[in-house]
Amino acid sequence: MSNANPSGTLTGSHYLDGDHACSEGAIAAGCRFASGYPITPSTEVVERLSARFPRVGGRFIQLEDELGASIALLGAVWGGAKACTVTSGPGFSLMMEHIGYAAITETPCVYINVQRAGPSTGLPTQPAQGDMMQARFGSHGDYRLIALCPNSPQECFDLTVEAFNLAEEFRVPVLVMLDEVVGHMTEKVVIPPAEQIKVSERRYTKKKPGEGFKLFEASNGSMVPEMVKAGDGYRIHVTGLTHDERGYPAMNVPTHEKMQLRLQDKIVENADRIVRWEEKDLADAEVVVVSFGITSRVAERAIKAAREQGVKVGSFRLITAWPFPEKQIAELSKKVKAFVVPELNLGQMALEVERVVAGRTKVVPVPHVGGTVHNPETILNKILESVR
Amino acid sequence: MSEPVKPNPTSKYLRTERLPSIWCPGCGIGTTVNCFTRALDGSGFDLDKVAIVSGIGCTGRVAGYLNLDSFHTTHGRAIPFATGLQMANPDLKVVVYSGDGDLSAIGGNHLIHAARRNVDMLVVCVNNFTYGMTGGQVTPTTFQTAVASTTPYGAYEETFNLPRLVDSCGGVYVARWTSYHVKQLAKSMGEALNKKGFRFIEILSPCPTLYLRRNKLGEGLDEMKFYKEKSVIKNGASTTETDLDYRKEIVVGTFVNRERPTNVEAMEARMSEVLGAKYVPYESPGKKPAWA
Ligand SMILES: Cc1ncc(C[n+]2csc(CCOP(=O)(O)OP(=O)(O)O)c2C)c(N)n1
Ligand code: SF4
Numbered sequence: 001m002s003n004a005n006p007s008g009t010l011t012g013s014h015y016l017d018g019d020h021a022c023s024e025g026a027i028a029a030g031c032r033f034a035s036g037y038p039i040t041p042s043t044e045v046v047e048r049l050s051a052r053f054p055r056v057g058g059r060f061i062q063l064e065d066e067l068g069a070s071i072a073l074l075g076a077v078w079g080g081a082k083a084c085t086v087t088s089g090p091g092f093s094l095m096m097e098h099i100g101y102a103a104i105t106e107t108p109c110v111y112i113n114v115q116r117a118g119p120s121t122g123l124p125t126q127p128a129q130g131d132m133m134q135a136r137f138g139s140h141g142d143y144r145l146i147a148l149c150p151n152s153p154q155e156c157f158d159l160t161v162e163a164f165n166l167a168e169e170f171r172v173p174v175l176v177m178l179d180e181v182v183g184h185m186t187e188k189v190v191i192p193p194a195e196q197i198k199v200s201e202r203r204y205t206k207k208k209p210g211e212g213f214k215l216f217e218a219s220n221g222s223m224v225p226e227m228v229k230a231g232d233g234y235r236i237h238v239t240g241l242t243h244d245e246r247g248y249p250a251m252n253v254p255t256h257e258k259m260q261l262r263l264q265d266k267i268v269e270n271a272d273r274i275v276r277w278e279e280k281d282l283a284d285a286e287v288v289v290v291s292f293g294i295t296s297r298v299a300e301r302a303i304k305a306a307r308e309q310g311v312k313v314g315s316f317r318l319i320t321a322w323p324f325p326e327k328q329i330a331e332l333s334k335k336v337k338a339f340v341v342p343e344l345n346l347g348q349m350a351l352e353v354e355r356v357v358a359g360r361t362k363v364v365p366v367p368h369v370g371g372t373v374h375n376p377e378t379i380l381n382k383i384l385e386s387v388r
Numbered sequence: 389m390s391e392p393v394k395p396n397p398t399s400k401y402l403r404t405e406r407l408p409s410i411w412c413p414g415c416g417i418g419t420t421v422n423c424f425t426r427a428l429d430g431s432g433f434d435l436d437k438v439a440i441v442s443g444i445g446c447t448g449r450v451a452g453y454l455n456l457d458s459f460h461t462t463h464g465r466a467i468p469f470a471t472g473l474q475m476a477n478p479d480l481k482v483v484v485y486s487g488d489g490d491l492s493a494i495g496g497n498h499l500i501h502a503a504r505r506n507v508d509m510l511v512v513c514v515n516n517f518t519y520g521m522t523g524g525q526v527t528p529t530t531f532q533t534a535v536a537s538t539t540p541y542g543a544y545e546e547t548f549n550l551p552r553l554v555d556s557c558g559g560v561y562v563a564r565w566t567s568y569h570v571k572q573l574a575k576s577m578g579e580a581l582n583k584k585g586f587r588f589i590e591i592l593s594p595c596p597t598l599y600l601r602r603n604k605l606g607e608g609l610d611e612m613k614f615y616k617e618k619s620v621i622k623n624g625a626s627t628t629e630t631d632l633d634y635r636k637e638i639v640v641g642t643f644v645n646r647e648r649p650t651n652v653e654a655m656e657a658r659m660s661e662v663l664g665a666k667y668v669p670y671e672s673p674g675k676k677p678a679w680a
Contacts, residue, residue, distance in 0.1 A: 007668075032670065033476050035468075054659045057668040059475050061651075064501040068468035071461060075441070075472030078459065079480065080673030083472070101462050209436075230457040230473060231480050231674045233436040237403075237452055239460035248406060249452060249460075 004028045004161075004197035008056035016189045018156040018182040019044035022112055023052065024189070025160025026084050028197050031110070032058040033083040035072035037065055037091060040125045041180040042114035045086040070095035074107045078238065080229035082164055082202075084110035088180075089118050092131055093138070099173050100139030101240045103263060106171035106216065106225065108202065110163045113175060114183040117344075117370035127180035128370030129293055129344040133351075135175050136322050142260055144267035146274055147175040147322040149292040153187045159319070165200035166274065170266055171224050177321060179344060181294040181373060202227055209233035216259070217245040223266040267323055276319035277328060281307070285314030286337045287386050290329070290353055292318040294373055295342050302342075302379035313340075313383055321349065326356045333357040338386035342366035342379045362386060401425035401435075403455050410449055414608025416567035416593030417447050417514055421454070423570050424485070424512065427577035437674070438481045441470040443490035446520035446595075450485045464494030467502045470509050475652060479674030481581065482508070488515040488590075489527040492548055496528070503557035503586045505651040510580050510587045513550060516595035524598030531634035535602050552627035554588040555644050561587035562627065562644035567594065568615035569640060576642055585650050592638065 008027040016024065022045050026034070034053070036046035050060040063069040066087055073083035087095060092113045102109050115131045117123035131138075135147045146166050148159045156178060163174040191197075205226040207213040215236050216225050225245075228234045241249040242256045267274065281303070282288065291299045296317045306313045316332065318325065333339070338361060341350040350365035357363055364386045368374050402425070411417050428435065435456060442451035444463035451458035457480075461469045466484045474482040484491075491499050491513045502509070518536055519525040526536040528548040535542055551562045561580050565573040573591060580587040594600055594611035605611060615638065622629075623641040630639040649657065659667045 033472065035472060054663055054667055057670050059652075059655075059670045061471065061475060063468055063471075064497050067465060068471075068498050068501075071465045072468045072472035072475075074461075075459070075469040075474075076476035077472075079473045079475075079477030081476035083476070097462055098465070229477070229673065230439045230459075231437050231477055235436075235455055235457055237458045237460070239452065240462060241460065248403075 001198045002201055004194040004199050005030060006194035009194040009197060010191050011193045012191060014189050014191065015186050016153050017044065017184055017186045018150065018153045018178055019114065019184065020048045021153040021156035021189045022160045022176060022178070023048035024191060025157040026110070026164065027052060027056055027058070028191065028194070029082065029161045029164035030199055031082045031084050031164060033073060033076035033081040034058070034060045035063050035069040035085045036060070037063055037069045037087065039088050039091045041116055041183050042086045042088040042112065044183070045112055045114070066091040066094035070098035070111070071101065073109055074098065074102055074105070077107050077109050078230050084112060086112040088114040089116045089131070090121060092134065096134070096138040099145070100141060100143060102173040103139065103143035103145060104240055105238050107173070108167035108171050109173050110160070110167055111173055111175050112160070112178070114178040114180060116180050123371045125180065126371040127294060127344060127373060129179050129295065130348070130370060131177065132321055132343070132345065132348040135177055142264065144264050145173045145175060145322060146170065146267070146320060147177050149177050149318055149321050150182055151293050151296045151317065152182065153185060153189045156182065157189050157191060161197060161199070165198070168200040168202050169224070170270065170274070171227070172267065177293070179293045204228060209235070214245040215247045216243060218262060223262055223269065271323045274320060275323055275325045275328070277325045278317040278319060279315065281314035282316065282332070284312050287311060287313040287340060287383055288316050288332055288336050289313060289340045289342065289379070289383065290316045290318065290349070291342050292321060292349065295344055298374045298376055299342055299379050301376035302383060305376065305380050306383045309384070311383060311387055318349070324352050324356065329353060329356045333360045336361060338362040338364055340364045340366060340379065340382050340386055342368065342374050342382070344368050344370045344373065397429065398422055398425040401428055401455055402453055406453055409453055411446060412597045414594065414596040415446070416516065416591070416608065417450065419567040419570065420512070420514055420573065420591050420593060421450055423574040424577055426574040427581055430578050431581050433481060433581070437479055438483065439473060440483045440485055441466045441473065442484070443486040443495060444521070445487035445490050447485065447487035447514040448490060464490055465498065466490065467495060467498040467511065471502060471507050474508055477674040478652060478672050484509055484511045486513065487520065488513055488517070488529045488550070489519045492528050492550055500553065500557045503554045503559040503588070506558060506560060506585045506648050508584055508586070508650045508652065510589070512577070513588065513590045514593050515550065515590050516593050516599055518595055518599040520595050520598060524602055531632065533634055537602070547632060549627065549631045550590045551588070551630055551643050555627040558586070558648065559588045559644060560585035560646050560648050561642070563642040564590045564592070564630065564640050566592040566615040566619055566638065566640060568612045568619070572621070579642070585648060
């Protein structure tokens with residue numbers, strides 16, 4: 001860990017929308033390359049980066065499409081930059097192949113997705129949280145990644161910094177999953193002095209070329225290999241094919257198994273270090289509302305109203321959607337009568353809660369088609385129903 | 389006792405531990421790689437600073453055999469990957485090496501825009517008129533009436549003239565050779581390596597396994613003889629006159645060699661002009677090797 005670069009960090013109190021706060025988070029985290037292709041409601045992120053980068057030594061390129069945008073940043077990372085791309089809905093679908101490529105090549109990178117209502121072009125520019133399962137499973141094959149869900153412009157800043165840090169620490173693609181409301185709402189965002197912002201630098205190997213460095217070798221007691229960049233004399237090979245520790249393609253089952261399991265285990269076995277959530281009023285809770293993003297702020301109203309009616313209800317807010325805080329939810333499931341899961345989709349994360357709860361207690365989804373946020377009353381009614 | 393075998397001068401550019409390659413006997417891809425290593429040999433470049441990027445396909449495997457920093461990316465996306473790599477680390481000499489389907493079909497949009505922007509990279513396109521790795525399907529470069537596995541009655545769409553395409557998009561160096569023209573190709577690759585901006589070399593090359601066999605055109609060697617007989621070198625030819633036709637004359641040569649600011653030069657000029665002293669130029673991470 002080191003400190004943020006003061007030259008880029010916009011220390012102070014600002015009124016920013018979530019998209020712009022993401023841009024500032026990226027800059028504070030040391031991101032100096034971004035690629036993008038316009039799509040509402042995400043474009044403000046790259047609009048701000050394209051204005052700010054030339055003043056802080058960064059480079060932005062608007063590519064011809066999301067297929068290009070989603071791989072240009074990976075090239076930049078192997079060139080030694082910290083890099084991100086930004087999109088929403090249809091663009092996110094187009095980026096899936098490269099999220100898989102980033103996962104198998106263990107390229108530390110950040111994808112920001114400001115979710116809008118789908119499927120397909122859907123309801124452009126209107127809010128949704130419908131990409132949650134795509135975030136987890138969208139690319140083909142087995143891999144793990146990290147997905148963070150801010151619920152305010154402040155968190156857009158904080159979690160974007162966090163996203164870059166986690167990407168470096170685990171050599172995975174990290175997704176910042178906003179929704180349109182969080183992306184477009186303007187609130188106070190406090191950006192601390194650079195020395196108070198912790199930044200993870202890329203873990204470059206200390207071995208020199210010729211000393212037997214292997215690009216995909218778990219070493220020094222970590223499942224996460226160290227990196228090098230192009231041009232440093234290591235003559236690396238990076239491929240999306242199944243590869244051995246040197247990075248050479250090796251089309252056989254044992255190599256595939258070893259590689260796949262490490263890609264999975266480096267996240268699963270480090271889940272305790274990655275998983276983040278926020279809990280409120282859980283001490284006496286009989287009902288727990290599990291929510292994330294903008295929905296958590298609507299749910300707050302419902303929770304307050306239910307408490308006023310004497311229902312012992314608490315809140316569990318997902319900050320990491322992936323890895324899912326399964327230990328914490330499983331633990332709670334032994335104590336409470338019901339989980340209420342409001343989300344701006346027809347029940348995606350509710351499936352995950354059901355999986356983890358495994359029938360021990362009731363799970364009540366509160367689906368919503370998106371386009372608007374829930375009416376707090378809908379959530380309140382489900383809370384009341386769940387204790388009846 | 390037999391004479392000791394002289395080491396092949398190209399070996400030091402190859403990951404010899406990965407040989408033999410996956411390529412079929414008589415395939416032209418290896419020949420083009422040989423020319424490329426000769427061009428590198430004459431270039432005097434620090435090879436640590438040369439990076440090669442490929443897409444997917446038989447030609448896409450070139451990256452894995454060259455002893456350089458190498459990236460085997462996704463199908464059609466070598467150019468945007470290389471764009472990010474080059475922009476983030478301008479101290480690298482970036483080369484994209486891929487097949488005709490990869491670069492002109494799935495990757496066509498990236499090809500035209502990288503040429504338009506004049507991104508600083510050399511793109512080498514091995515054009516075997518077919519999708520090799522997936523079994524010989526039709527590509528944008530397949531000639532009309534040639535048989536491919538997905539045009540069993542013969543291709544009927546217009547054939548892409550890639551030099552003309554790249555020229556019209558603004559590429560600064562555009563050449564076409566065949567894998568018969570090893571000397572000219574190596575020289576052309578050397579010239580292109582030394583230039584800045586978007587450079588494009590198309591190499592017509594046999595795929596005996598799929599294209600030649602299916603069209604009853606003989607072995608790889610027969611195709612070489614065909615290239616020898618049918619090629620006409622016309623350096624400086626207008627790319628409007630370099631269309632290819634099935635089994636007809638092949639115009640080869642260096643067609644375009646012009647100067648134009650690269651995308652990064654244009655960006656820097658614009659930013660300096662508008663922002664003046666407020667412009668903070670990008671600092672290449674490549675200047676400081678990790679072990680220094
Ligand atoms: C997104 C995607 N679509 C399709 C494929 C399957 N695919 C692999 S190689 C290839 C064709 C390669 O043809 P070309 O670029 O002409 O190269 P060649 O094999 O002839 O050298 C295709 C379509 C793929 N890997 N990825
Ligand atoms: S299939 Fe064709 S292009 Fe591929 S290696 Fe064989 S001969 Fe070469």
